[in-house]
Amino acid sequence: xxxxxxxxxHRMGTTVVHAVDGVSLEVEAGEFVALxxxxxxxxxxxxNLIAGLDHATHGEIVVNGRDLARMSREExxxxxxxxxxxxFQAFHLVPSMTVEQxxxxxxxxxxxxxxxxxxRVAEALARxxxxxxxxxxxxxxxxxxxxxxxxARALVNRPNLLLADEPTGNLDSKTGAxxxxxxxxxxxxxxxxxxxxxxxxxxxxxxxxxxFFMSDGKLVGEERTQHSxxxxxxxxx
Amino acid sequence: xxxxDLTDLALRNLRQAVLRNTLTxxxxxxxxxxxxxxxxxxxxxQSLATKQFRKSGLFDTIFxxxxxxxxxxxxxxxxxxAPVGEALPLNEGARAEIAKLPNVLEAYPEIRFxxxxxxxGKAHPTTVSALPESAxxxxxxxxxxxxxxxxxxxxxxxVHKDYAKELVGGGNPEGAIGKDLTLEYFQHGGxxxxxxxxxxxxxxxxxxxxxxRATVRIVGVIDNDPMGGFMGSSAKIWIPxxxxxxxxxxxxxxxxxxxxxxxxxxQYAMLFVRVKGPKNTTSVEEQIKxxxxxxxxxxxxxxxxxxxxxxxxGFLGIFGSLxxxxxxxxxxxxxxxxxxxxxxxxxxxxxxxASDADVQTLFFAEAAxxxxxxxxxxxxxxxxxxxxxNLGFDAYMRKNQMPTQEFWLLPxxxxxxxxxxSVFVSLAAGLYPARRAAxxxxxxxxxxx
Numbered sequence: 001x002x003x004x005x006x007x008x009x010h011r012m013g014t015t016v017v018h019a020v021d022g023v024s025l026e027v028e029a030g031e032f033v034a035l036x037x038x039x040x041x042x043x044x045x046x047x048n049l050i051a052g053l054d055h056a057t058h059g060e061i062v063v064n065g066r067d068l069a070r071m072s073r074e075e076x077x078x079x080x081x082x083x084x085x086x087x088f089q090a091f092h093l094v095p096s097m098t099v100e101q102x103x104x105x106x107x108x109x110x111x112x113x114x115x116x117x118x119x120r121v122a123e124a125l126a127r128x129x130x131x132x133x134x135x136x137x138x139x140x141x142x143x144x145x146x147x148x149x150x151x152a153r154a155l156v157n158r159p160n161l162l163l164a165d166e167p168t169g170n171l172d173s174k175t176g177a178x179x180x181x182x183x184x185x186x187x188x189x190x191x192x193x194x195x196x197x198x199x200x201x202x203x204x205x206x207x208x209x210x211x212f213f214m215s216d217g218k219l220v221g222e223e224r225t226q227h228s229x230x231x232x233x234x235x236x237x
Numbered sequence: 238x239x240x241x242d243l244t245d246l247a248l249r250n251l252r253q254a255v256l257r258n259t260l261t262x263x264x265x266x267x268x269x270x271x272x273x274x275x276x277x278x279x280x281x282x283q284s285l286a287t288k289q290f291r292k293s294g295l296f297d298t299i300f301x302x303x304x305x306x307x308x309x310x311x312x313x314x315x316x317x318x319a320p321v322g323e324a325l326p327l328n329e330g331a332r333a334e335i336a337k338l339p340n341v342l343e344a345y346p347e348i349r350f351x352x353x354x355x356x357x358g359k360a361h362p363t364t365v366s367a368l369p370e371s372a373x374x375x376x377x378x379x380x381x382x383x384x385x386x387x388x389x390x391x392x393x394x395x396v397h398k399d400y401a402k403e404l405v406g407g408g409n410p411e412g413a414i415g416k417d418l419t420l421e422y423f424q425h426g427g428x429x430x431x432x433x434x435x436x437x438x439x440x441x442x443x444x445x446x447x448x449x450r451a452t453v454r455i456v457g458v459i460d461n462d463p464m465g466g467f468m469g470s471s472a473k474i475w476i477p478x479x480x481x482x483x484x485x486x487x488x489x490x491x492x493x494x495x496x497x498x499x500x501x502x503x504q505y506a507m508l509f510v511r512v513k514g515p516k517n518t519t520s521v522e523e524q525i526k527x528x529x530x531x532x533x534x535x536x537x538x539x540x541x542x543x544x545x546x547x548x549x550x551g552f553l554g555i556f557g558s559l560x561x562x563x564x565x566x567x568x569x570x571x572x573x574x575x576x577x578x579x580x581x582x583x584x585x586x587x588x589x590x591a592s593d594a595d596v597q598t599l600f601f602a603e604a605a606x607x608x609x610x611x612x613x614x615x616x617x618x619x620x621x622x623x624x625x626x627n628l629g630f631d632a633y634m635r636k637n638q639m640p641t642q643e644f645w646l647l648p649x650x651x652x653x654x655x656x657x658x659s660v661f662v663s664l665a666a667g668l669y670p671a672r673r674a675a676x677x678x679x680x681x682x683x684x685x686x
Contacts, residue, residue, distance in 0.1 A: 053588060053679045074592050081590025092585045092683060096253055106589040108242040153589065 001027045001050065001161065001193065006059035008045055008217075019045040021217035022059070027210075029160070032187045032194040034204035037214035043197045044165055046214070050195060051086050051163050052076040063161060081110050085154030089166035091146040093138040093153075099145075100125070100134040103152045110157050124152035128182060144175030151182060162186065164196040168203065180207050238595050247602035254575065261564075261571040262611040268561030269615020269659045273651065274622045275557030276550060281623075281646035283546040287539070296515040296539060299522050301335065301344070301508040302531045303327040325529040327505045335510055338524050340517040345369045345478050347507040350486040354474065355419040356404055363400060365420060366472030367481030371511045372463055383414045383457035390479035394418060395457040400473035410458045417454050418474070423487045424449045446487055453480075515539075561659070564611070565666040568604055572670030575603070576677070583674055584682025597675035604667025605660050612659030616652050623647055 008020040020042045027033050035043040048054040050061055052068055061068040064083060071079060080086075093102045103124055107117045125131045128148035138146050147167060154162060164183060168176030184207055186192045198204055204211045205225045213221035238246075251258045303326060325331065336344040348367035353360050372378070373385045386393045401410035426445025453476055463475070488506065510532075512521045518536045525532040576583070583596055623645040631641040 048680050051588070053683075074594070077587070077590060077592035077595075080588065086588055088588075088683070090683075092581070092588065094582055094585060096249070105586070108238060108246070109586070109590045109592070109595055111239055111242075157590065 001064075001195075002060075002062045003046070003050070004060045004062070006046070006049060006056045006061060008042075008049060008054065009057045018042075018217045020049065020056070023214070023217075023219045024059075025212055025219060025222070027193060027195060029193055030187070030191040031210065032184070032208050033196070033210045033212060034208035035195065035197045035212050035214060036199065036201060036204055038199060041214040042217035043214045045217070047163050047165050047195065047197050050161075051084055052079045053086075077109075081106060082157055083159050084161045084163060085157070085159040087147070087150050087154050087162070087164040087167050089169035091138070091143075091150045091170070093146055093149055095138050098135050098137055099130055099141065099149045102138070102149055103156055106153060106157050112157075120156045124156050127155070128152045142175070143171050144178060147171060147175075147179050148182065151179070155186070159192075161193045161195070164194065166197055166199070168198075168200075176203075183207065238591075238598065243598060243602050244606075246599055247606050250575070250579070250599070250603055251606060254571075254578070257571055257574070258607065261567045262607050262614070264564040264567040265561070265607060265611025265659055265663065266614035266618055268558075268564035268662075269612050269655050270618035270622060271560040272554065272557035272658070273616055273619025273647065273655050274626075275553035276651060276655075277619065277623050277645050277647045279546060279550040279553045280648060280651065281644045283542075283550070284646050285642055285644050286542060286546070296535055297512050297518055299510040299512065299518060299525060299532050299534045300347075301327065301510055301525055302506065303504075304529065304531055327508060327530060331528075331530065332505065332508055334528060335508065335525060335530075338521060340513045340521055342371050342511040342513055343369055344508050344510045346482065346505040347509055348478070348481040348486070348488065349472060350422055350488050352474075352486075353421040355421060356416060361400070361403060363473040364471055365422070365474045365476060365481075365486075367478045368395070368463065368475040369478040369509070369511065378457075378459065378463070380461075381457045381459045382411045383455075385457060386477045387456070389477050390483065391477055392451070392453045392480065393456045393477065394453040395459055395475045396455055397462065397473045398458050398460055401455070401458045404455075413455050413458060415455065417452055420451045420453060420474075420476075422449055422451070422484065423447065424485050425487055449484070449486075451480075451484060561662055565662050568607060568663055568666035569670060571607075572600060572604060572667055573673070575600075576670055576674045580677065580682045583677050584679045587677070587679035588683060593675040596677070597671045600671035600674050601664060601667050604663045604671070608660035608663025609656065611663070612656035615659060616647075616655050619655070620647055 003023055003025045006020055006023050007018065010017045010019055023042075023046060035046060037043045045054070049056050049068070050063070052071070056069050059069070063079070066079075068076065068079065094105065097105070100121055103121050104117055107120065112120070121134075122131070125134055128151055130145060130148055130152065133141055133145055138149070141149070147170075151167075162183070167179055167183065171179060180203065183194055183196070187194050194208075196204070196208060201211075208225055211223045211225060212219055213223070332344050332346070335341065345367070350365055351362070352365045353362050354365075355361075368386070370386075370389050378385060381395070382398075383395070386395070396404070396413060398410040401413035402408070404416060405412040423446040426447045429443040429445055453474075459475075462472070510521065510525065512518055515536065518534050522532045522534050522536075586596060627643060627645045630644070634641045
């Protein structure tokens with residue numbers, strides 16, 4: 001995935017806000033990277049652009065060889081459906097649906113056959129350890145379980161890119177660690193590329209291989225983590 | 238999205254705000270009920286009027302007259318046609334020729350004559366008319382007491398119930414069945430040449446009338462005039478066509494053709510031509526005109542009737558649709574409210590891959606579901622209203638000892654059309670909300686709380 005000179009401006013009255021301002025970065029397939037920055041630094045805006053939820057004002061975002069800026073609304077919907085999975089800080093589950101129905105929802109839009117759908121839901125539930133909770137609604141389960149449901153929902157259409165916006169932001173440290181463990185597992189076992197937005201440097205250092213620092217919509221730095229060195233050593237061995 | 242998933246999601250969403258959606262659906266139901274009730278009234282009235290005409294058996298009857306018949310000449314003059322030159326005589330030959338035309342059941346002359354009818358030593362003067370064998374099929378005889386003529390030349394008669402009442406002295410009209418009537422009438426006695434100078438080819442000076450009698454037995458009592466009182470038939474006694482023809486009774490209409498060289502005998506003032514169903518009336522009418530006779534049918538009157546009812550139905554439909562128009566505003570309101578409430582949900586759906594078309598279709602499906610349910614309930618409600626009106630009206634008519642009439646009719650096509658229209662209106666009402674939901678920015682929607 002490559003982000004090249006991407007900007008996102010919003011007009012607010014007479015002033016123009018530069019939410020993302022000329023950012024360029026590249027992420028290799030199978031990499032786990034973190035976008036770090038304080039509140040309002042533009043990291044979530046950049047994630048929304050990569051997720052195809054928003055259009056860049058300028059620049060190009062190339063995922064799997066295709067520029068999102070050149071895609072129509074329909075093509076972007078297809079991209080969100082099949083090529084990318086998103087996990088939000090606020091979980092964003094449909095409150096009136098059960099865990100199982102929430103996980104199944106993306107496959108309704110992708111028109112996956114019923115039998116295949118059931119199999120994928122069962123597989124995703126097992127991966128996130130929620131098989132016993134499949135019939136519960138979001139209000140009946142804990143925050144950690146809600147985030148696991150969201151994670152399972154992001155996986156069912158088998159994307160190769162997973163975007164996580166402050167995935168542990170609403171969770172206690174123990175539950176947050178469980179979610180991060182799941183993300184790492186997905187990255188290592190399935191080779192899924194993960195871009196995580198967080199404001200916690202420690203979390204990024206512990207789980208991501210590279211960190212990008214943002215401030216005022218600009219990319220202000222990039223660092224490899226110790227974890228990256230461990231991964232490289234493992235590869236060399 | 239697949240139809241099954243679409244229906245499932247739409248119904249699930251409708252269940253989320255069950256009270257609001259129920260009220261909106263009830264609004265549609267009331268609108269459809271009003272439309273159905275109004276149109277059913279129009280259709281019922283039209284059917285009643287058409288049935289009355291059809292009962293008279295006149296839609297499949299053509300009235301044929303000679304071109305030089307004064308009535309025909311008047312009609313032609315009104316149409317601005319050139320005056321008729323030599324007119325073909327409407328005689329037995331013409332009758333046979335017309336009877337041979339395709340789709341013609343029979344052609345018979347109009348026979349109507351005045352008679353001093355004697356029964357039980359009393360005179361009951363009235364007009365006697367002839368009925369052909371084909372009249373047996375007509376609905377006018379459905380409610381007849383007794384039976385139809387046993388043959389075309391049987392010495393039998395069918396009488397109107399008012400006349401029957403008069404015969405039995407005000408009692409039960411059915412009591413007249415089996416009574417013998419003596420018909421006193423005048424028969425043609427041939428042309429009379431004037432003062433011995435009547436050379437061949439000159440007009441006769443007059444014709445003789447011979448007083449005759451014939452006895453017939455009453456076999457049936459009828460409620461309605463089978464000719465529907467058309468062209469002043471106003472007869473009270475009907476006898477079989479062949480019997481009537483054999484009497485050669487002098488008719489008032491004979492005077493019109495008196496001046497014709499052939500004299501009144503052997504020429505008909507008018508022929509009734511009965512065709513196989515009203516659909517053949519126009520074509521046979523044209524063929525008879527081509528033969529050189531004047532022809533007219535009541536289908537022309539029926540067309541005017543249809544035009545009148547089309548306008549009436551149009552007005553009733555417009556008034557009935559007003560309630561549905563108000564209900565459509567309810568749909569718009571409900572769906573717009575739904576967008577506001579489900580803003581976050583729409584954002585979620587878009588974030589996980591729903592396209593604009595998916596969201597739009599989902600809202601359309603919800604509108605359509607309300608349309609289908611509201612339409613079906615509305616038709617049911619309209620039916621109940623109509624049944625209630627019919628029952629009330631029937632009770633009123635019975636109380637006043639008048640025949641009951643079904644003037645409110647809900648045909649199957651109207652059931653389908655009403656539900657279809659309800660869905661159409663609902664979809665049209667859902668157009669704006671659905672587009673608005675589809676264009677919703679997912680980032681904004683997910684930020685919304």
